[in-house]
Amino acid sequence: MGDRANYVVVEDGSWQLYYSHWGATTVDVDILDGPRSAARFLRAQRATDRTDWLDDTWCEGAVLADYDNSRLLLFTWHLDDRDHRDALFAVLARTWPGWRIDWAYEGLRELAAYVGADPSAVTVEPSEPTRQAPLQAVEPGEEEYATIVSVRDDRGPRAYSLFVDDLPELLAHGPALVDRLPQEARCEGEQVVPADGVHIDVPRREVCAWISDTLFTARCPELPDWPGWTWTFWADRYAEQVTAAQGAVRFLPPDLRPAVAMLAGRIDRLGERDPAASAHALADRLREDGSEVRVSPFVDAHTVTGPDPGERAALRAVLAELG
Structure with a gap:
């Protein structure tokens, strides 16, 4: 159980790798408030050895923030659709002014390569050839x-x-x-x-x-x-x-307003949610029902932080402008 993420912070010519057991599902809301708020969140996560990367099977999301070169690189498996991603990038372009913001199309490999680590260290080679997808027409409405x-x-x-x-x-x-x-x-x-x-x-x-x-x-x-x-x-x-x-x-020309409204809702719903506390609460309920439950020590590898009032006010102004 978990939604594992790696984070990389580059600053003063060096870099630090971090791990979260739950962060992949909230990559969007955790960085929306801008680079200062994101720095507090990223540095609050569990620092790991530079060689202790996840791999591209287990890593469901990642963020690299290079504060020396104003570069943001990210991906997550947990965006709803293309409009969600486009709305995210539209907001980031305004809350991270002056930064180059890119999607990591090769996933964690791209972040590893960025800091000079060996991409093969995060790569799981398939054990058999890629199967051929069934070819079927998309359903109406999908x-x-x-x-x-x-x-x-x-x-x-x-x-x-x-x-x-x-x-x-x-x-x-x-x-x-x-x-x-x-x-x-x-x-x-x-x-x-x-x-x-x-x-x-x-x-x-x-x-x-x-x-x-x-x-x-x-x-x-x-x-x-x-x-x-x-x-x-x-x-x-x-x-x-x-x-x-x-x-x-x-x-058709895309209309991002519904996706921007969805992002605003995610901030309100998920911004200060503590998934580690929720996992412990679930374990307690199961124990009360008589189940034997053992909680992994990795469950606590996530720290919730929040923006300061000025950062959040600036974000809400951006959301209002785009919505």
Whole structure:
């Protein structure tokens, strides 16, 4: 039980690694109030040896704050959708002025590489080949969770809206994906901006993708299941697919106001919640019911901090402006 996170603070030419047993679910609210508030939170967590990283199986979220170079790098598995992430970045751009703020598309590996640690130390290699995802059309009303696949070949540009749990499992089909795309997944007209997208240019032997989450093959020079094809990672730049698809893909302008309101609600609901105390309370209730319960010492590896009144007032002003 836990939502494990690593944090890295870079300052005065050095860096410190921290661990939280519960922090991955609240990466957004823990850093929203700006760099000073975030520094208090990050430094309050459990300091660990520089070699004591989580790995990319157990780490569900991470934050690196470089106070020497005004750089913020983060990821978490626990954002609701793309709008949640875009709203988070819109707020951070205002509460962390002057900072470069980036999503860690390769997850914890990217943070480790940033501070000069060996990314392989946080990497769990798969024990078997990546399975090929079932190819099924997205259900009506679930389009924001879709993967849009666009194809350019001698049949002309076209697009498909698929429900795919894991983008690497879609890419594992290799070039055969083009002929396996189900006709019932064809889509036309404007779509809501989905979770991610893949573009396949058959004449040029190019495969490109953008994503809102993490993709461990993002920086690979070539995809293993696409030998001889050029691989291009577009980060989160979905406009690249719109251009490449030559009219087959069109996205509706995003409206971040509902996601900004959701962020405001998360601050009120989760900002000072103590997950360690909640875990102990649950253990006590189970003991009262006669269950034998042993609590891991890692349960207490999370410290709640809060912003000062000025920081929180500034954040609320930003939320009001964006909402």
